[in-house]
Amino acid sequence: MLFALDPLPPANLLAARDQMAVTLGFHIILACLGVAFPTLLLIANWRAIRYRDADALRLARRWTRIIAVTFAVGAVSGTILSFEMGLLWPGLMGRFGAAYGIPFAIEGIFFFLEAIFIAIYIYGWDRLSPWTHFLSGIPIAVAGFGGTFSVVTANAWMNQPAGFTLGADGQVTDVQPLGVIFNNATWYEAGHMFLAAYMVTGFLLASTYAVGHLRGRMDRYTRLGFMIPFVVAAIATPLQIGMGDIAARAVFNDQPAKFAAMELVQTTGPNTPVVLGGILVHGKVVGGLTIPGLGSLLAGFNTDTVVRGLDQVPVADQPPVDVVHIAWDTMLSAGFGLLALAAWFGLTWLRRRELPTSRWFYRFAAAAGVAAVVALEAGWVVTEVGRQPWVVYGLLRTSDAVTRAPGTLISFVAVMVIYVILGTATLLVLRAMSRQGGPETARDDVPYGPSQ
Amino acid sequence: MSRPDVVAGVLWLGVTIYAVLGGADFGAGLWDLLAGDAQRGEAPRDLIDASIGPVWEANHTWLIFDLVILWSAFPLAFASLMSTLFVPLTLAAFGIILRGSGFVFRKYTRRLARRRAFGATFALSSVITPFFLGAALGGIASGRVPAGNAAGDPLTSWLNPTSLLVGALAVAAGAYVAAVFLVAAAHRRGNADLERYFRRRALAMGIVAGGLSILGIVVLGADAPSLSAGLTGRALPLVAASIALGSASLVLLAHGTVRWIRPVAAGAVSAIVWGWGVAQFPAILPGALTIDAAAAPAGTLDALIVISIAAAVTIGPSLAVLFILDGRSRLEAGH
Numbered sequence: 001m002l003f004a005l006d007p008l009p010p011a012n013l014l015a016a017r018d019q020m021a022v023t024l025g026f027h028i029i030l031a032c033l034g035v036a037f038p039t040l041l042l043i044a045n046w047r048a049i050r051y052r053d054a055d056a057l058r059l060a061r062r063w064t065r066i067i068a069v070t071f072a073v074g075a076v077s078g079t080i081l082s083f084e085m086g087l088l089w090p091g092l093m094g095r096f097g098a099a100y101g102i103p104f105a106i107e108g109i110f111f112f113l114e115a116i117f118i119a120i121y122i123y124g125w126d127r128l129s130p131w132t133h134f135l136s137g138i139p140i141a142v143a144g145f146g147g148t149f150s151v152v153t154a155n156a157w158m159n160q161p162a163g164f165t166l167g168a169d170g171q172v173t174d175v176q177p178l179g180v181i182f183n184n185a186t187w188y189e190a191g192h193m194f195l196a197a198y199m200v201t202g203f204l205l206a207s208t209y210a211v212g213h214l215r216g217r218m219d220r221y222t223r224l225g226f227m228i229p230f231v232v233a234a235i236a237t238p239l240q241i242g243m244g245d246i247a248a249r250a251v252f253n254d255q256p257a258k259f260a261a262m263e264l265v266q267t268t269g270p271n272t273p274v275v276l277g278g279i280l281v282h283g284k285v286v287g288g289l290t291i292p293g294l295g296s297l298l299a300g301f302n303t304d305t306v307v308r309g310l311d312q313v314p315v316a317d318q319p320p321v322d323v324v325h326i327a328w329d330t331m332l333s334a335g336f337g338l339l340a341l342a343a344w345f346g347l348t349w350l351r352r353r354e355l356p357t358s359r360w361f362y363r364f365a366a367a368a369g370v371a372a373v374v375a376l377e378a379g380w381v382v383t384e385v386g387r388q389p390w391v392v393y394g395l396l397r398t399s400d401a402v403t404r405a406p407g408t409l410i411s412f413v414a415v416m417v418i419y420v421i422l423g424t425a426t427l428l429v430l431r432a433m434s435r436q437g438g439p440e441t442a443r444d445d446v447p448y449g450p451s452q
Numbered sequence: 453m454s455r456p457d458v459v460a461g462v463l464w465l466g467v468t469i470y471a472v473l474g475g476a477d478f479g480a481g482l483w484d485l486l487a488g489d490a491q492r493g494e495a496p497r498d499l500i501d502a503s504i505g506p507v508w509e510a511n512h513t514w515l516i517f518d519l520v521i522l523w524s525a526f527p528l529a530f531a532s533l534m535s536t537l538f539v540p541l542t543l544a545a546f547g548i549i550l551r552g553s554g555f556v557f558r559k560y561t562r563r564l565a566r567r568r569a570f571g572a573t574f575a576l577s578s579v580i581t582p583f584f585l586g587a588a589l590g591g592i593a594s595g596r597v598p599a600g601n602a603a604g605d606p607l608t609s610w611l612n613p614t615s616l617l618v619g620a621l622a623v624a625a626g627a628y629v630a631a632v633f634l635v636a637a638a639h640r641r642g643n644a645d646l647e648r649y650f651r652r653r654a655l656a657m658g659i660v661a662g663g664l665s666i667l668g669i670v671v672l673g674a675d676a677p678s679l680s681a682g683l684t685g686r687a688l689p690l691v692a693a694s695i696a697l698g699s700a701s702l703v704l705l706a707h708g709t710v711r712w713i714r715p716v717a718a719g720a721v722s723a724i725v726w727g728w729g730v731a732q733f734p735a736i737l738p739g740a741l742t743i744d745a746a747a748a749p750a751g752t753l754d755a756l757i758v759i760s761i762a763a764a765v766t767i768g769p770s771l772a773v774l775f776i777l778d779g780r781s782r783l784e785a786g787h
Binding site for chain 2: 069075076086097107118405
């Protein structure tokens with residue numbers, strides 16, 4: 001066996017996991033923008049053409065410029081992840097690349113199409129006829145959907161590996177590509193991620209216009225800039241909570257250790273409570289609000305449902321319980337907070353056909369972008385940390401997948417430095433763009449026009 | 453041809469396209485770096501910006517395509533080379549992220565000081581990235597990457613004569629193709645000054661690349677004898693084609709001709725990439741792994757062949773549209 005276990009440099013596992021966490025945690029936000037932002041842009045673009053709406057046109061032009069920046073940063077930060085697959089996890093790729101790699105190959109096509117049509121769309125302003133230009137944007141949104149599906153398929157496969165046969169030496173001997181792609185976790189993970197992309201993008205974008213509103217910009221341009229993304233995110237939110245409920249029940253069946261960590265379930269049995277907040281100290285739940293029986297009820301629609309606890313999971317196979325539980329509660333808090341905000345908006349709209357007027361609504365809306373990102377990151381921690389200590393659930397431990405190369409610690413520190421600078425620069429550039437030349441200087445908004 | 457060979461062929465095609473198009477985008481960064489201060493460098497930088505702006509992300513995607521084909525079809529080779537070549541490939545990855553973000557940040561920034569900083573980041577990383585990618589390839593081609601998790605030497609696998617040569621050649625070849633593309637771009641815009649500007653640079657870089665290739669004969673002969681034997685044996689027709697096309701492109705440049713110059717220069721680079729592949733065939737990691745030994749099971753390879761056909765059918769026409777629209781806009785903008 002080529003990737004057998006020889007002594008592991010002790011710092012490697014921690015450094016590699018942290019580097020992966022930083023780079024993926026950064027990229028996942030940009031990936032969400034890459035998936036959902038084009039749809040919001042197309043809604044504005046469609047309104048602009050269909051109703052000759054000058055405000056919508058200005059929004060569409062402005063959003064195009066933002067997408068040009070976020071897509072480029074997303075493209076390169078995604079490439080780093082491809083490198084890291086081999087740089088940090090050669091044990092994973094060497095053993096399972098033949099199966100695990102397939103969804104990425106499909107994702108490659110979608111990403112390629114996205115890159116091509118984003119370029120055509122960006123460049124097509126003022127050069128293509130309005131409807132042709134609009135149509136050139138459709139493949140971007142479609143590719144975003146396909147890309148999410150295929151890349152999340154790969155993550156789902158890590159949680160529910162399928163579609164291959166292992167030989168006696170542990171190598172993959174036979175691969176059924178459709179089995180890899182349509183594994184147990186594909187549907188609920190992909191659906192959950194896709195809706196998350198729309199929530200994150202919608203609430204983030206809307207929050208910038210909510211800030212504008214609080215600063216006294218109440219014109220139609222600002223209102224429309226708020227409405228389009230907020231409505232999309234508000235529709236996605238209840239769907240997402242339903243989807244998350246399905247996903248949690250699937251995790252209860254598919255990955256009992258992850259579920260036990262999420263809900264801080266210590267002992268196996270019926271009538272399992274839900275603990276809101278709280279941590280484990282010496283195997284006892286400390287703090288938090290305990291709601292008796294709710295865990296069993298949610299998992300199996302009946303308080304008699306037996307939930308497997310950590311007592312049935314060998315200590316060596318347990319994920320970091322507190323991290324998973326706190327991340328889980330954080331995601332839920334942020335998610336239900338956003339649901340309340342969406343309901344506030346929805347009820348006001350149903351009654352009065354107008355936006356809420358309360359400043360408090362806009363204060364919460366201004367925080368909604370950050371809340372959505374927090375929910376995204378926390379949910380991702382639940383999935384990834386909850387799968388530990390496995391990188392391929394039940395088959396390959398993360399510690400056996402990590403590189404034996406010296407220098408991971410240096411590389412991690414360098415990544416931290418680069419990403420702090422990159423993140424700061426991205427925000428600075430986006431902020432400067434939002435300040436320079438308001439919507440009235442539409443001519444300057446032409447991307448790829450001659451630079452000054 | 454066996455299934456693994458077919459997929460290896462697809463991979464090599466992807467590597468070739470990335471070497472030409474991705475290489476040219478990096479090369480444009482080198483010319484950006486050498487364009488001088490903000491005032492003197494404005495015109496060439498604007499041309500570079502306009503030329504690579506709409507296409508660099510699509511060109512860059514060939515690298516991702518190559519990586520996913522490599523890790524799915526030849527997982528052992530991927531894992532072995534990424535872990536042994538940890539240092540140069542980590543540096544190349546850093547270069548990639550700095551190049552892309554530096555470029556796009558400069559484009560959308562107006563303050564001169566920030567534009568300078570972003571521009572310098574873009575330009576410097578455009579030189580660093582192809583160098584380290586080339587150095588990594590040099591380590592593979594000279595048989596310094598054994599099979600296994602970081603089984604090779606973490607330093608000499610890429611700090612060796614062949615790696616330094618291939619790294620330098622990758623930078624020079626990219627800069628050469630970039631200058632040739634920019635000659636054509638300036639010509640289409642009817643900008644005779646810039647055409648002359650990049651023609652001079654293309655000629656100079658062509659001579660540098662040619663010189664490095666001649667030096668390469670000596671270096672590879674001493675440092676990588678089996679690669680050298682392959683290049684002068686089985687792969688000789690391709691090496692000869694590369695020399696012929698390279699010389700032809702220099703003649704065309706010296707003549708002031710623009711027609712055919714881009715395909716001829718791209719052909720010179722493509723021929724040497726295929727020459728390398730043929731020279732080390734059937735090895736994927738020379739001295740360690742053959743294409744067959746590294747290949748994934750048939751189910752994976754079949755899926756990758758289907759995916760590659762799907763890619764050709766969808767990406768091919770889309771790219772054609774992009775390049776055609778891009779070409780037209782330059783005509784319009786040429787006032």
